[in-house]
Amino acid sequence: MNASRLFDRPLILRRRRRAARMGAPTFLTERVADDMADRLAATLRTFACAVDLGTPDDAVRRALAGHPRVGRLVAVDALASAAAARGPTVVADAEMLPFADGALDLVVSALALQVVDDLPGTFAQIRRALKPDGLFLAALVGGASLTELRQSFALAETECEGGLSPRVAPFADVRDIGALLQRAGFALPVTDVDRFTVRYDSPIGLMHELRRLGATNPLAERRRTPLRRATLMRAVEIYGERFSDPDGRVRATVEIIWLSGWAPHESQQKPLRPGSATARLADALGTREIPAGEKADPGRTQ
Template identity: 70%
Template sequence: MDAPPFGTDYMRDMSQPDVFDRALLRRRQARAARLGPEPFLLERAAEDLADRLATVKRRFDKAVDLGTPTDALSRALAGHPGIGTLFTAAPLPEGLAGRAPAVVADEEALPFGNGALDLVVSALSLQLVNDLPGTFAQVRRALRPDGLFLAAFIGGASLSELREAFTVAETETTGGLSPRVAPFADVRDLGGLLQRAGFALPVTDVDRVVVRYSSPFGLMSDLRRMGAGNVLLERRRTPLRRATLLRAAEVYAERFSDPDGRVRATFEIVWLSGWAPDESQQKPLRPGSAKMRLADALNTRELGPDTAGDQGTS
C-alpha cells in the first residue's frame, strides 16, 4: 500500500485573530464519539458528495478525506471506481478508528507535500477552521495540476431559529447577549476564498435541510452528539442559566413550530469545488476575441450612444 504523501508542515500566519477554540472543539468531538454521534446530517452530506464525484469522469490515484468527523465519507466513497487510494486525515485518533490508511493531522496544518494529491474531499468539518484562507492555500498546494477540491461546509444561515430564540431569551433574562451560534461563512465568501487561494473553475451552491423535532431540546441533544456545541473563543464562560434555557425553548416553540407542535431547525450546507490550475483546462476568451456581435446573436438592433436615449419616443 502506498505511504501517505507527507511534506513540510505549514506555518500559520499568527497575526490573524482566532474565532474558534480548537482544543475545546476536539474535546467536544471526542465526547460525541463516546456518546455515539448523531450521523444524519453528515451521512446526507457524504452521500451527496459521492454522487457529485460520480459525475466527474476522472481517475484520482491519491485522494484525502480531510477532517470529516466520522467514517461516513470514507464509507460513501468505498469502491468508487475513480479513486485509487483514499487516505484519511483528521485531528483526533477517535475519528480515525477503522479507517486505513489514516494519519492524525490538523486541518490548519496539512502534512502533505506540494503536488502530492489528485483529490481532496471534506464533509462538514472546515467551517470550524480559524485560518480558512490558509487551509485553502494548503489544499491548493497539495494538489497536482488539474487536481480537484470538493467540500461541504455548514453555511451561515444554519440554525437561524436557535440564534433568534437565544437572542430573545438572553435579552429578557440577563439584559445582554453572548455569542452562541458560530458565524459560518456564506456561499459568496467561500467562492471568493477559492479564487484567492488560486483555484481554477470555482463553483459554489447551497443545499438547505429542514429537520423537525418534538421540542427544541431534541435539537440541542443532537447538536451535542454532533460535537457541535459552542466553541467560540468569545463565548460567555459562566454556566447557562436555567431561566435562559427554558425561555429560549419557549420562544423557539412559539415562533418556529408547525401545526402538529413539532419545531423546525434549518441547516444550510454550502458546497464548493475548485481545480488546481492546468494548461488543459478551459480558459475564458480574451476581451474582443468574439467572432459574432451580441446584437446578431440576439437577433436585435444595436443602439449606439446617440440613439439609446430615443427608445420609447415617437
Template identity: 70%
Template sequence: MSPASDTAPHLVFDRDLLRRRLARAAALGPETFLLERAAEDMADRLLAVKRTFSTAVDIGTPTGALATALSGHPAVERLIRAAPLAHDLAPPAVVADEEALPFAAGSLDLVVSALALQSVNDLPGGLAQVRRALKPDGLFMAALLGGGSLTELRQAFAIAESETTGGLSPRVAPFADVRDLGALLQRAGFALPVTDVDRVVARYSSPFTLFADLRRMGGANALTERRRVPLRRATLLRAAEVYAERFADPDGKVRATFEIVFLSGWAPHESQQKPLRPGSARMRLADALKVPEQPLPPGDEPG
C-alpha cells in the first residue's frame, strides 16, 4: 500500500514490460539526447545551491547521463545510483525499483532523478518515500516528461486508429501536467516546492525515424491497457501519413515535442523560510512602494 494513499494505485504502466523496453533500448544503443539535456540542466541548477551534499542518490535514471553530469560536481560528494536494471550500474550502486525505495528514513542529503519517475504508477507514494528518506533540509530534484510530450504522435495515432479500426487504444503515456506535479510535491510534504518546464522540439526526417528513436529511448508503449494484438500495418502507415501531413515543416521534416518538467523541494527544517501569516505584515504596501495610498472607488471595496 502506498504511504500517501489508503487504496492501491491504478496500474497505468506495466513495469515488467517497461524494464524489458529499457533493456532493449540499451542493447540497441540508447538515444540519450533528452537525458543528457535534462542531466546538464540539473547539474547547472545544483550550482545555484550554495552547500555540499555528502550522500546523494540518483533514482531510476535510465542511463549514466546524470551520474556523469554530477561527477566532480562541487555540490555532490558521493553519488549512489539506484535503478531497477543492473546492466550499466557501476559502484557505488544499488538495484532498486522507483516504487519501493530501500533507503532508511532520514538517511539521504540529496535525491535526484532524470526522466524516470513519469513511469511510476503511484507517483504520490513515490514522492512520499523520497521525502521520508531525506534528512531534514535535504533536497529533492527531478526531471520528468510532462503532459505536453508527444502531442503530435498522440493525435496522429488517434486519427489513424479511428479510421482503420473504428476505435481507439492507449498509445502514448498520460504524462502529468506541471501544475499537478507542483501540487503533488506539496502533498508529499516538501517545503519550498518549485516546478518549471523546458519544451524541446526535435525534428526528424520522417515519422519512422521518430518511432525508431522512441524504441531506443525505451519509450515504446508499456501501458497496461494497451491493445494486446500487434499494431496493424494499415494503422501504422496511416499514422505516419497523418503525422507528415499535419506536423511537417516546409523542408519536409516532422516535429516532435518533448516537455521536460523540473521539480525541486526540500525536506522541512526549522531554518527554512516560512510564509507570513495573513494580517501579520508590519508595513503597508503603499509605504513599501513609496507611493501615496489611493482609496478604492465606491462599490469596489472587498467583501
C-alpha cells in the first residue's frame, strides 16, 4: 500500500461490489439525486452531453432520465460489472478521467468524491473536461457526518485499548471545498450544506447499514487487526447512553455538502471594476457617510 494515499481504493471497490450483491439501501443517494434534479431544473441551460461521475448506484441516472435540462447521460464508474446495469458507462476511476478538454456540458456526482485522494486534481480534470459555460454539480459527505459514531469509538478505544485508531474517514469541510473550486478555475462557485438526522433501532443497525452501503472504514492507514469485541460493545454502550432518544432509538448525523461551479465563459456575470459604482452605499442605506479618520458621534441620530 502506498503510504501517501489516504484511501484504500481497491478496498473501496471490493466493498462496493459486496454492497451491490447484498442489495445496498439507496435512500441516501435517492434523496441526493432528487435534490440534484431540482437544482438542475432551476438552471437556464440545457446540457446535451452529461457525465455521472462515480455515483455508487443508479439513483442519479433514474432521477435525470427524461429531465428537460439533461440530454445524453453517461456513467463513469471504476466497477466494470456496473456497466450492464447502468446503460452507457465508461469504466474509469474518478481520479483519472478519460475525457478530452472541452468535451462535456455537464458533470454531476453524488456521494463519491469524499473518498478521492487528490480532490484538487479531480476538480481540475473536471474543469478541463467541461466546455465553456459547462456546469459541475456534486454532492459529497461532509465533516459533521457520523459524529456520534466517531465520538463513541474514540471513547471506547481510549478506555479499552489505551489509544485511538483511524476508523471513520476525515470528511471535507464546506469552506475548503469552496476554495478548491476557485483554485481549479471554476467561475461562480457555490457551496451549501444539507444536514439531517437518521434514526436507527440501535448502533449495531447503523453499522450494518454502513456495511451494506460499502461505507465502512476505507482508510489506507486503518488498524489491520480485528476489532475487539469488548471495544465494540463499549462503543455501542456509549452511543446508546449519549445519542439515544426517549423511545430508545439512536441518532446519526448526516451532512451533505453541495457544490457547483461553471467553466468560465464571456457571457457569465463578472465583478465590477473597483471604483466603477454609480451610486453611493450611504445613499442606499439612507445614512451619512463618515470620512476616513472622522469618529462617529454616538449621540447623533441618522
